[in-house]
Every structure is written in C-alpha cells, then in structure tokens.
Amino acid sequence: MKRERLEHNFYIRDVLDVAPEMPGKSLVRQFDNGSLYRYTILEVEAYRGKEDLACHASKGRTNRTEVMYHAGGKIYVYLIYGMYWMLNFVTGEQDTPQAVLIRAVEGFDGPGKLTRGLQIDSSFYGEDLATSKRIWLEHATEKFDIVRTKRIGIDYAGEPWINKPWRFVGTRQ
DNA sequence: GTAAGGATTGGC
C-alpha cells in the first residue's frame, strides 16, 4: 500500500473538482505525543468564491477570510457558535477564495466532533498541508461512491446557493 | 464601543 502525501497541485484546482475527490482520502494527524493516526474522509462541502453567499469570502477579504484568498493547500479554521472549530482546506488559485469544509471522517461524524476528536483549533489557521508535520492528506487506497446533496445549515444564503448540490458524501464501493 | 448572529451539538 503506497502512502503518498498530496501536494499543492492537488489543491490548486477549482473547489468543485477537488471536493468530489476528497471522500476516501486519508486525513493524517500526528499528535504532540508522537502518535500518528489516519482517518478516512467521508463527507465534505464546497464553498466557492465571493459570489457564493454561503461562503465566508462573500463578506469580503477580512482577517478571518484572508487565507482563503491564498493559493490552495492551506488550512482555514474558524470558530462557530462559540464552541466548535470548523476545519477547511483552501483550494484554487491565488485570489479565488474557495475552501472545502471537512464534515466527517471515519470515527467522527460531524464537523464539530471531528475537530474536537483530532484536537484541531485556531493554531492550525494557515497551516500548509504539503509541508506540515502534524496534519496532511494522503491518496485514497479504496474506491468510494459519491452522493451529492445540498449543503447543511446555510439557509441564510438564499437562492440559488442553498440548492447547490455541493455536499459530497462518500460510501464504500 | 456595542450589538447581532453563526458552515453545530446535545439535552429537554
């Protein structure tokens, strides 16, 4: 079994090309105590550009959204409801603010539970997935089928954004 | 400076 880290070229593509390829890939986390775990990604959502009213970049380029304007391959984390950190991977070329929200991995079903379980917080903001020593992605070793649905929890964005089928759920083939 | 609200979760 080949374990190969995903490089920048994987992320520097349109988020709608990257996101459907995420389920099945391994999210690798090396903890401070040296232990290393691999988690298969099961569910993600795509947030695409300043026109997408569900994407935080639609509010403009701010301190919080800054990293989404960078070239793909970095981590975007933010706090929601005062208690949950959301884990996102920036995609696309520089100045195309996009990100993939990781909603579930095997063992942790839900974006808040996932970051709690993997001990991911604000210190991961801007981390480079191609060079980090504590978090990265590796190529998939199994084939997954993808089901597309609407994104969760973004009713405020209105039409047409609430109906975009930009949630990608993977199931083993 | 102040206020409103959220890419969620779990408990009633």
Added chain:
DNA sequence: CCAATCCTTACT
C-alpha cells in the same frame, strides 16, 4: 424545540 458560548462583522 432551544441554549451554550465567543469571535467576527456591521454598524445606532
């Protein structure tokens, strides 16, 4: 159904 909890954003 609804509170928890605090950071980001938009202003009376």
